[in-house]
Each structure stands twice: as structure tokens, then as C-alpha cells.
Amino acid sequence: MNAENLLTAPLRAENLTLSYDKKIVARDLSVSIPHGELTVIIGPNACGKSTLLKTLSRLMQPEAGSVWLNGQQIRDYATKDVARQLGLLPQSSTAPGDITVFDLVARGRYPHQRLFSRWREEDQQAVEQAMHSTGVAQLADQPVDTLSGGQRQRVWIAMVLAQQTPLLLLDEPTTWLDITHQIDLLELLRQLNRVNGYTLVVVLHDLNHACRYATHLIAMRDGKVVAEGAPKDIVTPELIEEVYGLKCMIIDDPVSHTPLVVPLGK
Amino acid sequence: MSLMVSHQTLAKKPLRLARPLATALLLLFTCLALAIYALGSSTLKLSAMQVIDALRGEGPANLAVIVTQWRLPRVALALLLGAALGLSGAIFQSLLRNPLGSPDVIGFNTGAYSGVLVVIVLFNGSILGITFGALAGGLITAGLIYLLAWRNGVEAFRLIIVGIAVRALLFALNTWMIVSASLESAMTAGLWSAGSLNGISWAKSLPAVLVILLAVMLLAALARRMRLLEMGDDTACALGVAVERSRLLLFLAGVLLTAAATAVAGPISFIALVAPQIARRLCANQNVLLLTALTGALLLLAADVVAQRLFMPYQLPVGVLTVSLGGIYLIWLLIRESRKK
Numbered sequence: 001m002n003a004e005n006l007l008t009a010p011l012r013a014e015n016l017t018l019s020y021d022k023k024i025v026a027r028d029l030s031v032s033i034p035h036g037e038l039t040v041i042i043g044p045n046a047c048g049k050s051t052l053l054k055t056l057s058r059l060m061q062p063e064a065g066s067v068w069l070n071g072q073q074i075r076d077y078a079t080k081d082v083a084r085q086l087g088l089l090p091q092s093s094t095a096p097g098d099i100t101v102f103d104l105v106a107r108g109r110y111p112h113q114r115l116f117s118r119w120r121e122e123d124q125q126a127v128e129q130a131m132h133s134t135g136v137a138q139l140a141d142q143p144v145d146t147l148s149g150g151q152r153q154r155v156w157i158a159m160v161l162a163q164q165t166p167l168l169l170l171d172e173p174t175t176w177l178d179i180t181h182q183i184d185l186l187e188l189l190r191q192l193n194r195v196n197g198y199t200l201v202v203v204l205h206d207l208n209h210a211c212r213y214a215t216h217l218i219a220m221r222d223g224k225v226v227a228e229g230a231p232k233d234i235v236t237p238e239l240i241e242e243v244y245g246l247k248c249m250i251i252d253d254p255v256s257h258t259p260l261v262v263p264l265g266k
Numbered sequence: 267m268s269l270m271v272s273h274q275t276l277a278k279k280p281l282r283l284a285r286p287l288a289t290a291l292l293l294l295f296t297c298l299a300l301a302i303y304a305l306g307s308s309t310l311k312l313s314a315m316q317v318i319d320a321l322r323g324e325g326p327a328n329l330a331v332i333v334t335q336w337r338l339p340r341v342a343l344a345l346l347l348g349a350a351l352g353l354s355g356a357i358f359q360s361l362l363r364n365p366l367g368s369p370d371v372i373g374f375n376t377g378a379y380s381g382v383l384v385v386i387v388l389f390n391g392s393i394l395g396i397t398f399g400a401l402a403g404g405l406i407t408a409g410l411i412y413l414l415a416w417r418n419g420v421e422a423f424r425l426i427i428v429g430i431a432v433r434a435l436l437f438a439l440n441t442w443m444i445v446s447a448s449l450e451s452a453m454t455a456g457l458w459s460a461g462s463l464n465g466i467s468w469a470k471s472l473p474a475v476l477v478i479l480l481a482v483m484l485l486a487a488l489a490r491r492m493r494l495l496e497m498g499d500d501t502a503c504a505l506g507v508a509v510e511r512s513r514l515l516l517f518l519a520g521v522l523l524t525a526a527a528t529a530v531a532g533p534i535s536f537i538a539l540v541a542p543q544i545a546r547r548l549c550a551n552q553n554v555l556l557l558t559a560l561t562g563a564l565l566l567l568a569a570d571v572v573a574q575r576l577f578m579p580y581q582l583p584v585g586v587l588t589v590s591l592g593g594i595y596l597i598w599l600l601i602r603e604s605r606k607k
Contacts, residue, residue, distance in 0.1 A: 083506030090500035
């Protein structure tokens with residue numbers, strides 16, 4: 001990450017105290033999301049990464065501290081104004097009844113619609129574009145129920161893209177997918193970042209996926225940021241041991257030439 | 267990964283509304299046809315043309331009085347109250363994400379009726395007082411159930427169970443109030459303890475009609491948000507819905523609709539439970555509020571027409587008939603579910 005990106009951080013958290021189920025999970029946590037990067041947040045379970053993502057996207061209120069979105073405190077925006085600047089895919093969403101792909105993606109237009117407004121040409125275009133860039137356009141008339149897990153996740157991402165926000169947050173988007181669809185989805189995220197210019201923040205479980213796809217990595221443990229930066233610069237056996245308590249060696253990924261974490265075992 | 271998707275032409279959004287629109291027109295037509303039948307057929311039989319003439323203010327004056335003053339209030343209110351109950355059911359089933367989350371199952375209309383009874387039995391109240399009593403009863407019951415079900419937030423299933431329990435308590439309270447009231451009050455109140463449209467008039471129903479119109483306008487403004495809330499609180503919030511406020515307003519609209527209907531006709535069961543389900547099956551589409559309203563209207567009018575004529579010259583309360591319909595529906599639901607397994 002270069003200094004310019006840091007200065008223009010579209011999303012920033014300052015001195016957060018976070019709690020989950022009345023238990024404090026982080027104190028004095030500050031994070032900046034650099035502009036134009038694919039940021040991945042990693043860390044062991046219960047390190048506070050999902051809580052942080054929820055706080056960054058105003059789904060949860062911090063006990064103390066503040067979140068800044070494009071230079072203004074996020075809590076001072078109307079929630080609909082936030083939804084025009086920041087898109088979020090939560091860990092779980094329910095597709096209601098037998099809704100079709102098109103209708104689900106169309107719901108992403110809500111923040112741009114006024115009370116009783118009609119369906120406009122720009123809504124149609126945004127939905128079509130979102131379906132094309134996620135590769136679900138040919139499924140438009142199918143019920144979401146009938147899709148595979150991988151396709152369904154793409155449809156949800158299309159819904160978030162239809163919001164047309166420059167900033168996307170995704171909470172463990174690969175969790176329920178098999179390995180093929182995981183890679184498929186991560187490639188899609190990379191393309192959205194590189195080609196379409198989105199700033200992305202993704203919480204991931206798989207370390208090697210994170211190393212391979214992140215352009216900016218944030219490693220957390222016990223509610224603290226242990227290290228952040230490009231994976232090549234920060235991922236070392238010492239860091240992995242500090243974050244996960246896991247002994248490992250780091251080799252060069254022969255395909256992507258990013259750090260590959262190989263656990264040593266006992 | 268293939269991102270090269272052929273640019274096929276996608277159906278534009280308005281086209282997707284063709285089927286719901288056709289279904290809505292069909293339901294509307296059926297409602298009108300049944301209404302004309304209901305207006306024409308009673309002790310004095312009238313032809314459809316005579317009914318239409320009377321409605322348009324033509325034809326003999328005595329027929330006009332029979333149709334517009336005696337019969338029309340009952341038919342029009344059956345349609346309106348049916349629509350209100352259907353919409354109320356749709357709101358709660360959506361909020362609670364459960365087909366049993368209907369205001370008649372979780373006791374909101376029983377609570378509204380308790381309010382009516384308090385006004386009649388204790389205060390010998392006017393129509394305005396009865397409407398107010400029903401609204402207050404419904405809102406207090408809803409608040410009570412909500413608070414009793416609250417444990418770090420409200421879980422739908424717990425709310426339904428608490429609602430069923432509170433409904434049973436209120437049912438006992440209602441019976442006790444009728445039993446301990448003076449004969450005259452008891453007669454008035456007992457008349458619609460099952461829900462009935464007998465003896466309805468324009469004047470008696472005006473306050474409730476106004477409340478229903480208000481609640482429908484509120485619901486129209488909230489309909490889009492209601493659909494988004496069905497996807498989960500996090501997703502709805504991410505899309506820019508103020509979750510708690512929207513939910514509270516929807517709750518309010520739902521209680522107003524069911525309480526206003528109860529103020530006019532007593533606690534009519536099962537229309538709210540069944541109408542949204544039928545509407546959903548008529549049209550595999552999410553945008554079913556209009557269809558739900560029309561289905562509810564048609565159901566209640568049909569039930570009232572049958573209740574009025576089944577045991578001529580005696581009139582059944584329409585609520586007795588809708589309870590039976592609801593029983594059949596529940597049995598069908600049970601059989602279907604058991605076959606699935």
C-alpha cells in the first residue's frame with residue numbers, strides 16, 4: 001500500500017471498542033481500508049474480524065470510537081445514504097420464496113429508489129450490468145432456489161453490485177462453497193477489483209486464498225491488528241505463529257508467486 | 267471462469283408483471299361478479315341488470331334503497347374487511363417469516379375484541395368508542411406479546427407461541443366479560459363474538475373504514491421495505507433499510523388493519539391466515555400484496571354469501587364459516603406436510 005492510498009482511505013475506523021454478546025472483543029482498534037485495493041482480513045476464529053466488518057458497515061454500533069466513510073462519520077449518514085456508497089454481503093441472507101435471479105438482483109436498486117418510484121432505465125441497466133459482470137445473466141429468469149451454491153453466491157454479489165457502490169464488503173463469501181467455486185468466486189472478486197475498479201474488503205478463512213488474492217492483507221488476533229500490508233511483504237512463519245499459533249514454512253506459490261503457507265504439524 | 271456472457275435480451279421488468287396483473291384482474295372480476303350476485307339474491311330476487319341500474323341511481327327508488335342502503339354496506343364491507351385481514355396476515359407472516367404468524371393465530375384480533383368488549387360492557391360505548399377500543403385492545407395486546415416474547419430481541423417462533431398463549435387467555439377473558447355483562451350488552455357483544463356482518467351499516471363502519479384506509483396507505487409506503495426485511499436484518503440494513511423503525515411501522519399497520527376489521531365485525535378468523543397463502547400459490551411471484559388483498563376480499567365475501575344463505579332463514583355468523591374453512595385448510599396443510607416426509 002502506498003501513502004497516497006492511505007490518505008484517500010474511503011473507510012476508516014478509529015479507536016474502536018467492539019463487543020459481541022456483551023463481551024469485549026477489541027479495544028482501541030484502528031483500521032484504514034486503502035482505496036482501490038483488494039483488502040483481505042484474516043485471523044483465527046473469534047479474533048473480531050467479522051465484528052469489525054459489521055461495524056465498518058454500520059450493522060453494529062461500536063461501544064466506543066468512530067467509523068469514517070468518505071470523510072464523514074458513518075453514524076451521521078441516513079442508512080440509505082450509506083447504501084449508496086458502501087455495499088455489503090453479509091454471511092447469511094435468505095432468498096425469499098421462489099424469487100427469480102432478476103428480481104433478487106433488482107432489490108439491490110433499493111437505495112437508489114424513492115418512495116413509490118417506478119422502475120427506470122438506469123435501474124434496468126445497473127441490474128443487467130451486475131448480472132453480466134458476475135456471469136449470471138443467462139440465469140435471469142430462474143428461481144434462486146434452483147441454483148447451485150456457487151451460482152447463488154454470484155447472484156448475491158450481483159445484487160450488491162446493482163447498488164453501484166465503489167466500495168464492497170464481503171463477510172466470508174466462500175465459506176459454504178466447494179473448492180472449485182471458491183476459486184471461481186475469488187477470481188471474480190479479483191476481476192471486480194482489477195478490471196472494474198472496485199475497492200473490496202473481504203473476510204476469509206483460508207490463509208492461502210488470502211495470500212493469493214489479497215493486494216492488502218490485514219492479520220488480526222485478539223481484536224488487534226498484528227500486521228498489515230502486501231502479502232509478500234508481511235507473511236512470514238513468525239507472523240503465522242503469532243496470529244494462529246501454528247508452526248509452518250512459507251514457500252513460493254508456483255502458480256501465483258505469492259506466499260504459500262505449509263503447516264509443519266507436530 | 268467464463269465472463270463472456272452473450273448479450274441476450276432480458277425481459278424488461280414491466281413484462282414480468284404480466285402474470286400478477288392478469289391474476290389481479292381475474293380476482294377483481296370475480297369479486298365484482300360475486301358482489302352483484304350478493305346484491306341481487308336474497309329474499310327479494312333481483313337480476314344483475316336491476317342491481318347495476320340501482321347502483322347507478324337509475325330504476326325504481328325502492329330498489330335503489332334495498333340495494334344501496336340495505337345490501338351494499340354488507341357486501342362492500344365484506345370486501346374491504348376481507349382485504350384488510352388478508353393484508354394484515356401478509357404483514358405478520360412476512361415479519362415473522364412463518365405462515366402461522368397470522369394476527370388471528372397470535373391473538374391480535376382476540377385482543378382487539380377484548381377492547382371492544384371493555385367499551386361495550388363497561389362504558390356502553392358508541393361506534394367511535396368501539397373502534398377506539400378495538401385499536402387500543404389490538405395495540406396493547408401486540409405490545410404485551412412483543413414484550414413477553416422479548417429476550418435479547420424477538421424470535422419469531424417464540425412470539426407465535428407466546429401469542430397463542432395470550433390468545434387463549436384473552437379468549438377466556440372475553441367469555442368472562444360477556445357472561446358477567448348485563449343482558450343487553452351481552453346480546454350486543456355476543457352477536458359478533460365469532461365475527462359477523464349481520465346488521466352492518468355505513469354509519470357503524472365509517473371510523474373503522476378510515477383507519478383501514480390509513481393503514482393501507484402506510485403499508486403501501488412500506489411494501490418495498492417489507493420485502494427486503496424478508497431477506498434477513500443484515501441484508502436489509504446493508505441495502506439501506508432502517509430495520510427497527512420499518513419493522514415497528516409494519517407492526518403498527520398490521521395491528522391497525524386487524525383491529526379495525528374487528529371493530530366492525532368482531533374477530534373473524536382464518537382470512538388473515540389463508541389469504542396470503544392462496545395469493546402466493548395463485549402467482550409464483552413475490553409482489554403479492556395486491557393479490558392478497560383481493561383474495562382476502564373474495565374469501566370473506568364468498569364466506570358471507572354462503573353463511574347468509576346456507577340455513578335460510580337463519581343466518582350463520584360469517585366467522586363460523588371462516589373457522590371451518592380454516593380448519594379444512596389446516597388439515598390439508600398437515601396432510602401435505604406428512605406426505606412430504
